[in-house]
Amino acid sequence: MSLKLIRPRYGTFSGGIDLPDEKDATLESPITPIEHLSHLYVPLAPVHTTPAKPIVSIGQRVHQGEKIAQSSGDGQVDIFAPVAGRVSKFCQVILPVNTPASLCQNRDEYIIGWRVSPAIELVDLDEFEPFPSTSSTYDWLAADDISLCERIAEGGLITFNQRTVALANYISAARNAGVDTLIANVMENTPYITSDHRILTERGLEVIGGLSIIARAMKVSNVILAVDHRRTDSYRQAIAPSRLHGIRTIALANKYPIGSTAIIIRVLTRRRVRAEGEGLEVGVAVVDAATCLATYRWVVFGEVPAARVVTVSGPAVKNPANLLIPFGAEVGEVFASAGAEPDCVTIHGSVMTGNEIIKCTTPTGESIPAVVSASTNALLAMDQQSASDDVTPTPCIRCGWCSDSCPFRLNVAALNDDFELGRINSAKRRGCMYCIDCGICSYICPARLPLARRIKLLKLAIVEETARR
Ligand code: SF4
Ligand code: SF4
Structure with a gap:
């Protein structure tokens, strides 16, 4: 040899x-701090455990980097003000969640793919100072x-x-x-x-x-x-x-x-x-x-994490950019600043694995906004034509493309049968939990079956079944 x-x-x-690149709009766009945010909803549970406890009161003015909530000690972290401002109220936000175990704790069809976190609203914001030290x-x-x-x-x-x-x-x-x-x-x-x-x-x-x-x-x-x-x-x-x-x-x-x-x-x-x-x-x-x-x-x-770089792009955005955005910025405000079309479909994360941004409300009808958090690497606005989820699926034709392209060589068509017939144990035996939610099977399926979502739901059912034993 x-x-x-x-x-x-x-x-x-x-x-x-091989996926299309579609990066020309922002590949050479330098990182630019976002301008003119009217408010922030700073999440108190960036880690999906017990939320941090607020140590500020309503009306109090805080400076950028000041601690505003104390860690619960349950794997949670201390929370710091991303921008100087005034505490206006305590509220709720939604954050994306992508693990089967987390989905299990939040099982609720209305917010699947998302979880609710308490938050602190900051208003009367000063100018955001990027990398101040x-x-x-x-x-x-x-x-x-x-x-x-x-x-x-x-x-x-x-x-x-x-x-x-x-x-x-x-x-x-x-x-x-x-x-x-x-x-x-x-x-x-x-x-x-x-x-x-x-x-x-x-x-x-x-x-x-x-x-x-x-x-x-x-x-x-x-x-x-x-x-x-x-x-x-x-x-x-x-x-x-x-x-x-x-x-x-x-x-x-x-x-x-x-x-x-x-x-x-x-x-x-x-x-x-x-x-x-x-x-x-x-x-x-x-x-x-x-x-x-x-x-x-x-x-x-000694600079506490306050913001992250987010690619704001997609066919329905007029001004694509790589923006440095403080944690807690409302995604609706970010899309508006980037000139997103009003009737577009918005996605948190990638087109393959991201979550469509949903409208969520409390039982009393109060809106719960989605905000920028540590995991927000991208906010994409797709026109209705590019967002193909509305296509009606047809029966599986056993072409085998899904299994050929699956990086774990899962028998995806059989897993789809398991989903349709409610066969949880069979799905587990087929290695359903190996699925990494890459989305290839859904992307490639000529019958337009929402395979990745169905497998995600199967994983959720397996996690729940295991927890019950
Ligand atoms: S989403 Fe899961 S089943 Fe589908 S191709 Fe990716 S790893 Fe395979
Ligand atoms: S790609 Fe779609 S149609 Fe082809 S075998 Fe897989 S599930 Fe069936």
Whole structure:
């Protein structure tokens, strides 16, 4: 066997599809702070556990970065004011939720895919100051792993992905699990979204610093920065310094869904993950560029996380952009500022895995708005034609396209039968819980069956069934 053949090879997995890129509108758009927000609804449960307890009163004025709610100590984080303003009222917001277990706790057809969180409304906002600190207040290079863990815990840091958890808890779980590999996943391979790309392009040095801090806190030496092979030219500024910190940069082909946690772990380490988000079980932790940036800003400058970069785009948006948006900004206000058409379909996250933004109200008819949170990497506005959910499904024709393209080679047509016949145990035996909600089966099905949604509901039923035993 030649030496070439035994060298590690990356970038392959079975199934998957090539998606249209559709990123031209924002690929070169620099990160710009959003202007003119009238109010914020700051969520008190960014992590899906007991909400933080407010420590401010109505009418009180708070400054940017001031603590406004105390962690419940239940995996929750302290909450800080993203922008200076006046506390106007206590209210509720909806936040997206994508894990089967979380769906189970919130089972309610009206809000499936979303959960309700208490919030604090801030009005009379001052101008939002992006990245206000310029001088370092903490020498992280001289700090040991325990000191870094303590520092991270103080900052209310969370993971900026769809499974939002306190970063300190994630690091602690990684240490307990004996994780040996840390991946920064910048494989942003769904249409329209460029927020992580812009973060790595414009703030690459800080991303590398944050990744190094997390690696040191986790006590992991095998650290990988995974990027899209088409974009490496944009990341030159970050790639050279990454070598100084012992970080390997690996450029991967962009076949969808390589950006999912389960697939990127499989591609880079050949370890098989039981389900999306369970990488720690196979010794691999995965973070994203936004988490690394927030970690660096807090640890080095003492700047609490207050905002995130959001791609606001889609065919029904007049002014697509990568906006730095404070947590708690109402998505309706963001879409209005981007010139979204009034009758468009709005999506939180990607067109493949995101949640359509719904109108939610309390039993007394009060509106519960959707807001920007740590997991909001994109807000997309689609015209009615692009949003194809209204198409009437027809019976399965057994073409097999769904199984051929499923990255876990699940027998999706049989799972659809299980759904239609209510066969929960059969779905479980077929490996339903391996599904990573990538959405390929729905996208590709010629019968237009809403397969991914049906499998999500099957997973929900399995979780509930297991909990009842
Ligand atoms: S069954 Fe799940 S993992 Fe397979 S293609 Fe459908 S959504 Fe993706
Ligand atoms: S892609 Fe649709 S029609 Fe084809 S086998 Fe799968 S479920 Fe049936």
